[in-house]
Amino acid sequence: MNCLSFISSILRNFEIARESENSYTVTELAKALSSPRSHGVGAKTGIKVHNFWGDPFEIARIEDYFCPFPLACRLKEYWIYGVADLVRFRKCLPVEVVEVKSYEKYGKYERLQVIFYSYIAYEAFLRKSVPSAFLVLGWNGRFFKKKVLVEWSPSIARQLILQAVNRKRIKRKI
Numbered sequence: 001m002n003c004l005s006f007i008s009s010i011l012r013n014f015e016i017a018r019e020s021e022n023s024y025t026v027t028e029l030a031k032a033l034s035s036p037r038s039h040g041v042g043a044k045t046g047i048k049v050h051n052f053w054g055d056p057f058e059i060a061r062i063e064d065y066f067c068p069f070p071l072a073c074r075l076k077e078y079w080i081y082g083v084a085d086l087v088r089f090r091k092c093l094p095v096e097v098v099e100v101k102s103y104e105k106y107g108k109y110e111r112l113q114v115i116f117y118s119y120i121a122y123e124a125f126l127r128k129s130v131p132s133a134f135l136v137l138g139w140n141g142r143f144f145k146k147k148v149l150v151e152w153s154p155s156i157a158r159q160l161i162l163q164a165v166n167r168k169r170i171k172r173k174i
Helices: 003-019 026-032 042-049 056-060 108-124 154-173
Strands: 023-025 064-075 078-090 093-100 132-137 146-150
Touching: 003 056, 003 064, 003 078, 023 026, 023 154, 026 078, 026 108, 026 154, 056 064, 064 108, 064 154, 078 108, 078 154, 093 108, 108 132, 108 146, 108 154
Parallel strands: 023 078, 093 132
Antiparallel strands: 064 078, 078 093, 132 146
């Protein structure tokens, strides 16, 4: 596998998904199956906390690399997409997906987010790697208080995504 061309094709798919009328973001699908509540940190804090940088093309050059990463995959006739906070790559394969939160409490919404990103990474990288899913909690821009492993399986994640898509489709028709 030529890593550079593979990463380029994944980034192209992300752009196709963003422009497709038949697409859903990870955020809207996670919200469809849960009741996200505000943690009162505000947009300014969120921007500061999510100030991650990285070059996705470095994945091809550096054997072990962490960066935010745009992901997209087709599931039936739908595109599912979003930008994962951090994805850890080893030899051009995703091995960890990390969703970062400035707050410490988490629930179904946060778990679904990281599961959905992990599933999309699994599909986008042709099912060659089942990445571990983590929530990093209490991140202040330099340190975090807790890292939680979120158990998931591709088959259950797929079912949950399709369930969320069905809920969103019904709401779009109304």
